[in-house]
Amino acid sequence: MVEYAWLAPLLPLVGYVFLLALGRRAPEGLVAGISVILTFLSFLVSLAVFTALGSHPDATGAYTFRWLTLGTHSIDVGFQVTHLNALMLLVVSAVSTLVFLFSVGYMHKDERFSVFYQYLNLFVFSMMALVISPNLFQLYIFWEMVGLCSYLLIGFWYFKPEAALAAKKSFIVTRLGDVGLFIGIILLFLSSGSFDYSTVFQAATSGHLGLPWISSAHLTTLAAILVFTGAVGKSAQFPLHIWLPDAMEGPTPVSALIHAATMVAAGVYLVARTYPLFEASGVALTVVAWIGGITALLGALIALTQRDIKRVIAYSTISQLGYMMMGLGVGAYAYGMFHLFTHAFFKALLFLAAGSVIHAVDTQDLFEMGGLGKKMRITQWTFLFGALALAGVFPWAGFWSKDSIINATLQSGHIVLFWFAEIAAFCTAFYIFRVYFLTFHGKPKDEAKYAHAHEGSWVMTVPLIILAIMAFIAGFFNTGLNNYGLEKYLMADSPTGLIGHVYPDNVALMIASVALALLGILVAALMYWKPVISAEKLAQSLGGIYRLSFRKFYLDEIYYRLIVWTGKLIASIVDFFDRYILDAIVWLLGRAGYMGGVGLKYTQTGQVQTYSVIALFGLMILVAIAMFHVGGVF
Amino acid sequence: MNFVWNGPMIAFYIIALGVLGAAVLMLSVRKVVYMALSIGGVFIGAAAIYILLGAEFVAVAQILIYVGAITILMLFAIMLTNHKAEEPPFQWTGRNIFAAVGSVLMAVVLLAVIRSTAWPVQPADVHLNAGNSNPVAIGLVMFKQYAFPFELVSLVLIVGLVGAVILAQERKEDE
């Protein structure tokens, strides 16, 4: 089965080509039908591959063919299925199928319905092709392709200026990171002579990454950090996280699929895929851990105060991705990926549920909602499941995976990061229940919007329910109940059967974490459900801190001043230099020639005799030269 | 160089003086008509030199064409234009100074070159005409060796004639 893994990405590609051929005005039913069926088939293929692979530490060879010859080296493309890849395939195809189904209802009657599915199909193809890439080169290709799809889908409603700006911003900010990845893989290629993971890892672990100007150890660190830069951009880690909240301008199913479950997780996947490289350089791993920890805390802090339902969840995504990075960084390879796995489901769920709400009330402002629980029972319950999973309440999925990471952080001795994680966990519980209470409980704030609110059709609720179930049970895939199956599955990629570290469960910490989460929920309930504590007063009393969180630590503004403004300044200087200095010099040269011509013009008197006299003297000069040259005349 | 004072030699110097005198005269008189007349003297003198050099046919042609045709033609042109025209007195303007200096320099250079060159010496009895009279000899060369250039020159004459007629033609204003 494993050798047929290429079918998984191929099916959505077929869908894309088919939809492209059908044109922009194809009927909705046909478009959606083809897409959902093909993605579902792709899911089945992924599932088959996942199970066929088993937890054996072999059968993960690469299938490649030559793509381009580069001197004595060749660049190959093809596919390779490792356990990690298989897991990612499964996650991507599962979430995609559900989101495809959900979008049938959400995008109903959009005039570019077919285009939307085209882009989505292209995205799923690219994402899967990224996942099963056998080398860094192909990974980079599809890395950029998913970025492109993200760009297209964020800017899907192109007529909205905010959407256009957000699309541009997302592409450019992620590209900033991609340059790092670009340079990183070039350096790895140059030093190891190949883009293949195995070759690179072998060279890195044996200290044979060599270039004339840098030692192997330093190069490993440099390359790992450069690769990580790519992951930082894609996974919206600090300091390149600023694009993700803006990306919420895209349609909500897109946010669920691309900006929560799959594409943004690609950065985490990249670090996991190149884990031997990071392990070979301890420094790089520490950097990953710290960036992850900072991001987790920062995201959670900003999410506390946002008013836009999608932005809260977007910051929550940033925060959760930070957890994953931190997990990888502290050596908990399996836990990081475990969290990626669970997060994909409950975050997709939260987004889709939020989408359902937005679809119903046509606003994204939390303070214009309220009391929707009565009208949207399914949405309310599924959202609650997602929120509980995110908050990390026992026994929902998020609890297991997040707690493993926090546990690993503590056990590996990163005390500061541990406290970051715990504070973030408390905030997480608070902000997601703030959203929950503001949306589904209390009194409606906007009667008109409340009046036409209603539950979506089955295409929207069925995905929600499935995801809610997954949000509940996904955590059990890596517990004592199934003998830590996921962990063992992932570890099978390594011949030693161990990647990073694993730690035994820490019951005391579990209890503490759940208590912290429940405390967060309680505070949220006291503020927004049964208003015992006034949110406004608290905000006022906190003053500066509140503003800092609300204005996202002013990072957007700082970047604008620091980077965009500088860039524009340089651009105008270049423009000025080009127009008024370089071109002016050219103009002056031209002018000088012209003036010379004008000056010489006055020798043109029209008097033939004058010309003749001059010609005569010219002749005399020539004769004189000739005579002195030859001599003997006088 | 030893000068042998014989008949042709004396004749040559007299003619040469006459020619140069006529040329200088031409440039020094102010009335245009006199100038045209004095140039006739130069032409005749040149013809005499040709005879001295044994080129009788060229000498006759010179007299016929230059003295007979060209000088007369010029007189006609003078009559047709401003026949009272007088050359203004010579002024030492910058251009004229340079022209004079240039001409003198030219003369000096030419004379110096002529003087410093060892010219071949030819015997008195070179038989250029191969036994024929000079006109016959020239005719033979002209129509055998130089037939093609001869035809071309006739073409030049025709074109010159037609051109002159068209140029000199009175034109209507609106043309």
Next chain:
Amino acid sequence: MALNSPVFPIPTGSLLALGALLFCIGLFGALTRRNLIIVLVSIELMLNAANINLVTFSRLGVNPSLAGQVFSLFTITVAAAEIAVGLALLLAIFRLRKSSEVHDLNVHKW
């Protein structure tokens, strides 16, 4: 100089000097005179000077031949054509400008 073959009596240099002087006088005239007719006449003078040289070399050159004379005939012919066209031009110009002065022919001035 061998007495058994008497040389040609007039020295080559003198003939060439005559031509050179005539040429320079003509040149000076062509460059300084203001009347168009005189300029034309001066040019004829220069042509004549050249003719004298041609005929001289025809008789006194390294290889005496009739070519020099024939060539001078050609020159005379061309000179005739030239003077005809030149005078026709002069007439046309005079009609147009009421002047036969070189100084006034400056349509090519800047």
Next chain:
Amino acid sequence: MGLAFWFTILPLIAALLILVLPKLSSGVYRTLALAGGILSLILVLVGWFAFDGAASSVQLAGRIPWFTLPGLWHGHNLAVGLSFGVDGLSLPLATMTAVIGVLSLLAVPRDRQRARENYFWLSLALTGLLGVFTSQDLFTFLVALELVLFAVFFLVYLYGDPGHKEAAVKFLIYRGFSTVAFMVALVGLAWAAAGGYATASANAGNAVFTFNIPALTATLHQAISQWLSPAAASALFLVLLLGVFIEEAFVPFHTWLPTTHEHADPSTNMLIGGVVTKTGAYVLLRFGVGMLPGEVRHWGVLLAVFGVINILYGAFAAWSSKDWRRLIAYSGISHMGLVLLGVAALNTAGLQGAMFMLISSGLLTALLFFLTGAMKDRTTTLTIRSLGGLSKSMPVLSGFLLVAALGSLGLPLTSGFISEIQAFIGGFATYPAISFVGALGVVLSAVYLLYAMERTTFGPTAEGFLKLADARPFEYVPAVVLTGLVLLVGIYPDVIGHLFGLSAQALLRIGG
């Protein structure tokens, strides 16, 4: 007579026919010019099958003797001929030229005033450009270069937006200088190969004065190792480099390019941006790397630094451009900087990347100019600020524009990426620090292109743009062909990669 000869000469025949035919309707001239171009294109494509891809030698060659200059060097005659042929570097470039040539003929509006001259000069330019890439004789090469110069000058001079005449003069003067520099350098090289600058002790007795390019290349390598003084070689190389800088619009000799592009007609712009701006780099590869590899190595740091300056300067200038055409021009300058970096690297990857970049930039620039030209037909302006929301009224053109922009910013699966990564691999291998700075251009290209896209196709649609028509059927042809080629090269680069690879290795092997 070889294929290369015929496909080079066919547009010339069409041009001459257009010239001598009596006054006819413009459709006839169009058909004639197109016939010449398309026949030439077909022959080029036939050439792909006739070409032995495993050999790096000159193939499909054809030559007719022109004239012989006797006894120019130690009694040797200099035979000059119309000599054409292709190798692995020329064939893809000639193909690109033929494709873009035909498409720019197609892009000439049917209601063009003075259509006859337009088709005549375009055909002439096409022959010249094909000749530049296929010439195997220095004399033919220089003649072809002059042909391009004058044909394009007239194209810019006769057609375009207000200001095009001044732009044409600027073009002529700049490129005239570069042509002179090439002439000096190339004839100097031929002279040097023949022993013209031989040091006294060296033996140049068996050297022959030849204009035949392959023969000259071979002799020069002997000359460099045996009798050519390094100072003379350096001087020749620098003159050649000056020519390349002007010809290729490298900073600081670039100002003619934006001016020309801003004012010229779209069809002319396609040809200029697509092919005319690639001749300089071709000269650098063919004569610089091919004949004076030692000098390229010696001046490598300079080349690399200028490459990076071009990348960044072009990108920043494009960022502040207010007109699409200036933006495309500067983006082309930025691309060419990468070519310079790749050449400076002087390894297989770098040279191959530079060659790919020539093709890629040519196709993309032509596509961009075609699309913006089509847009200008409708919107009457290309000022970025005054556009907006064009996706609404012309989704197809906007879609193609997006693909072109993405290709231009080096998105994978387009030709832009494959060129970029190879050039950078080469660059990092030789000059890591300089390349590091140059990689910033990857971000900047995204900045300025996406900025322009955001202002053009995204956003609310202005009132006046709502009713504009989308692509007409015949406009699909250039758009689809060029996009297809961009994607073809991007998705399966080995289609030209194996030819370029062999050529790069051949250049390097000779370079030793």
